[in-house]
Amino acid sequence: MASAPPSTDVGEEVLCPICKDFLTDPVTLDCGHNFCQGCITKHCEIRDEIDMGDCKCPVCTVKIQSRNFCRNWQLANVAERLKLQRKQLCEKHKEKLHLFCKQDEELVCLFCQQSPEHKSHTVVLKEEAAQEYKTLICDRLEHLKKARVKIQAYEAKIGEESNSLLRITETERQNIEEKFRQLHQFLEEQEKRLLDEIEELEKEITRRREEHLARLSKELSFLEWSIQEMEEKSQQPASELLQDVRRTLQRCERSGTSENPLTFPLELKREISKFRAANPILYVGMEKIKGNEEWLQGFY
Template sequence: MAAAGGHIQHLRDEATCSICLDYFKDPVTIPECGHNFCRSCLIQCWGESEAEASCPQCRERVQRRSLIPNRQLANVVEIAKNLSLQEGKEEGGKGGVCEDHQEPLKLFCKEDEAPICVVCDRSKEHKHHEVIPLKEAFEEYKGEICRHLEILRKEREEILAYQAALDKECKDLLKLTETERLKTVEKFRELRQFLEAQEKRLLTHMEEVEKEIAGRRDEQLARLSRNLSSLERIIQEMEEKSQQPASELLQVRWWQEQPKAPGKGCPFHVCKECRG
């Protein structure tokens, strides 16, 4: 009997909400961690905030809309309630009697789910009901509870296994994302190095071109300056000759003796490069 009482107490614990410390009312399961609570207790605990919620028992982050109604647990709660009532009456079995007939409560009516006495069993109220010995009812209910508990434990294990698989998948994806991020950073680093090298090479080439252009310009300007000085000198000499008397001017015809087609030695020759 002590062992049976321990099983019933364990059943009460399984059927009790950890928030209100009473039997579950409209029990729901949090799929992320597998813990069960009264729906109203969770709503009251989380409040009306739309922020991400957490399990009151293990603090696992959960989605508010992912709650799963647990009908099998609700059935277990009803069984636990009946067994608790039955245990109380059976405890009084040493002195527990039927209120109507003052007979010991030794039988159990399965239709009414209540203990009865032998007089009640013969009454019209229970005439066509299935009635079994109270001890047999206890063992039957105990077996049913154990079956329900086994189902609940399997469901919990499945949820925990799903949670572990989901967590592993998320970690694998995060690891893959981190690898791709590092690859992207490395590729752009190499690209920046390449572009910087190209920029440096092109700027150096442009500086060399600018120096070459400046050198050619200075060379052309120097040549033009020399030619211009030569022309200025010749023009000055010719202007001076043109001011001389006719007798002297006619005697000096050196300028007519110059080649008709100016060449590189001609004072009037301007090189093609200078003209260009």
């Protein structure tokens, strides 16, 4: 549905004859008339659907020879400037929006300030309100950036911890392989069992690492998005900055509240220590093992 037509002081050249609103992506037909690209395209499509013959200009009814419409960039720029000017005027009084109502969180003009709905409210200059909210945005932005640094530190710590644990498991792997190379053939099945256990530990360590990194990556992405939104918001002119500013602040307020997660549970670390205790055969003298198969079988 077309929006309400703009004020009558706007030249006809920036209005679409079909939707009666400011031109959007304006195109110029061979006959010289201008339309929104979407409006004239839809107009032709409707005529095609109901088989009304050649598509014609809705203004002068001249046949449209080609549907590769020519974009009118100059007219598009004029329309955009006029749209912006209209946004800066009070829709009711057609006066400039110099003031900001804190209770209703909206821009108002001098006449709005004296109206019953705003008369008892706190109304300040929009620049003053913008500066106040800009300070809040900058404070939140600083908090978000600190939170980002903290998350990045968490990532580094997770990497160091997982690498340390994996080095331990790799050492255990080498010990197992070295000792089992010295045993007789009948220990081969035991070697495989122990290596499988180590592999499961490695998989568990890696799995937990990926889980934590995925969660932190998701939170970091949200922080990056929040930071970008705050940075863009802080650079906006007062009229745009004050639009939905409180909801923007509230939406980003929950960002960066993560605490340092317990990256790897103690149970997992104890599992590695228990591995050695549960397999003493690997850590006793080889001389005691050799030639004493009955003693060896007692561990199993």
